[in-house]
Amino acid sequence: MAFKIGLLGLGTVGTGTAEILLNPEGRHPLIQDITIEQIGVKSLEKKRSIELPTNIFTTDLEAIVTNPDIDIVVELIGGLEPARSLILSAIEHGKHVVTANKAVMARFGPEIYEAANNAKVYVLLEAAVGGGIPIVEPLKQSLGANRFENIIGIVNGTTNYILTQMTQNGVDFEEVLKEAQALGYAEADPTADVGGLDAADKIAILASLAFGGKVKREDVYCEGITKITSSDISYAEKLGFVIKLLAIAHKVPDTEKLQLRVHPTFVPKSHPLANINGVNNAILVEGQPLGQVMFYGPGAGSGPTASAVVADIMNIVGVLHSNKKAENLDPLLSCSPQNYCVVTPIEDVYTRFYARFLCADVPGVIGHLGMAFGDHSVSLESVVQIGFQEDLAEIVVVTHKVREGNFRSAIEEIRSLNAIKNIPSIIRVL
Structure with missing residues (x-):
């Protein structure tokens, strides 16, 4: 049985996704059942690094999400709009959705999940947090029997690269930021990364998944790394710490309250997160009866993020293989957060x-x-x-x-x- 996808965006991650789907040899057999029906792009004239039939390209993204032949819409354009509207339109037209868009899901997740549950379609977002690191599915499935207590993560590769370079080479923030931009690790406008906004989006998503409630993105306290100096790095070293930008979701014991925050943090050198360097990400999860487990790996990039995107597509295809129209959603794949979490000021x-x-x-x-x-x-x-x-x-x-x-x-x-x-x-x- 063939399943057709519509790809919104053919940038770095979109290209990586297409490359995997077009080369199924040696991968999971389910990939052979997935075909790219249409690809939405800004320009039809732009030269691509991947060879694809020209007739599958379109600049009409709405036509993709309403196409009756498409089973799964893969949203990789980023930003809030038109991504949010396209996702909701895809759901309205009975499409399952895979997205890497942490900004949309952190702000509009409750609206999107409600629409998806009413339409009996899946919305999966493994690639939105941690790039190639599997964390969303483990929270929903593998670790689902636990009472979660803490999620502490280094979830932004740009800031981790900058702080690593400052620590190892004794250079100041502005100098390393320019280097990160030249290497492609930081955007021309790096505000979302160095200001902690990207990490705040991600911890809002993880907190909602782990603690089973809706999270208002504006309730996440957010502080970036722009004020960290080489002097702070030096003093941290003398005191037995390293500085990391941490995203923290903590369940206050014996209450229903959460602490949600992103900020630079002195991390003891003995802590598992202290040695996560460069552009790598790591997420430490604590719960009962599990104890502690850490997920570590590349947090961005074409290959790692595309790996997570295709895994989500495969999850949907696997569930639908025997039943193309899902009468009842698999509760381990879908999300149904109820009330809003109470967040501690x-x-x-x-x-x-x-x-x-x-x-x-x-x-x-x-x-x-x-x-x-x-x-x-x-x-x-x-x-x-x-x-x-x-x-x-x-x-x-x-x-x-x-x-x-x-x-x-x-x-x-x-x-x-x-x-x-x-x-x-x-x-x-x-």
């Missing part, structure tokens, strides 16, 4: 902090710092004067686990002290 999150202060070299400044923190119930693990920057003393503080709102209040008071000239860095500690 960032002020009520408990975590450790690293802070670096530049102070006038006067007697009693460390005492004033300690008093201000103490007045706001912020317990200090260590206070160290590292040295001097010009005529200013450089003091590094590491706290115990404290309520973030209390820490912020203490910082506001400290900023008003005459001896405190600048607070260059505040970074959370895992």
Whole structure:
């Protein structure tokens, strides 16, 4: 039985997907049952790196999602619109959907899933998080018997590459960013990556899958790496840490509340995520009775992401092979999140902090710092004067686990002290 797909987009991932489908030898036999019926592109004149019949190309993307001969629509154009509208139109016309679009699914997932469940079609998105790393399907299937407690991930290859280069070569952010752009690891406008927005989309998706509720993307606290300096990298090294941009979903014990956040983090060198370098991604999942398991591998690129896209296509084809019109959706493939998750405000999150202060070299400044923190119930693990920057003393503080709102209040008071000239860095500690 042949299943026909419509491919929206033939960029890096679209080309990789087509290459797999056109070369089934040595791969799973199901791939032989999948044919490319149409491909939607911006320009018919553009030269392609892959040979395909010219008659399957079209610039009319709506014609693909409404084509009665197409079984599965594969959305790889990215962005919010027209991707969202095309996905919904495909669902309305009875098409199953495979997408790599984390931005659309993080913001409009509940709407899309509701439409898909009503239409009795599947929407699969393995490629939207972690590139070639299998994480979506394991959360839904292989690990589904667990009560999840934590998902902690390095889920953006661009920022991980930048932080790795800063750590290993002692260079500053701006220099490494230019290098990453030249190598194709960072976009011309890198805001979504270095600002943490891409990682926030991904953790919103993973949290919804793991904890079984809808997640409002705007509830994910988001902080990027643009303020990380080589000095912070150096101090992290001295204190036994490395700095990583982490995406964290944490179930608060004995409550229905979640903590959802993305931010640079001091990670102990002994932690499994500390040695994930370059453009690689890794996602650490903790649950009961499983304990800890980590998924690691290439988080982007044509081959890895296309691998995940084709795996989703195969999953749908496998289920439909004996029943082309699904009367009942497989609950292990479909998603039916119910209520919205209750997300803890960032002020009520408990975590450790690293802070670096530049102070006038006067007697009693460390005492004033300690008093201000103490007045706001912020317990200090260590206070160290590292040295001097010009005529200013450089003091590094590491706290115990404290309520973030209390820490912020203490910082506001400290900023008003005459001896405190600048607070260059505040970074959370895992």
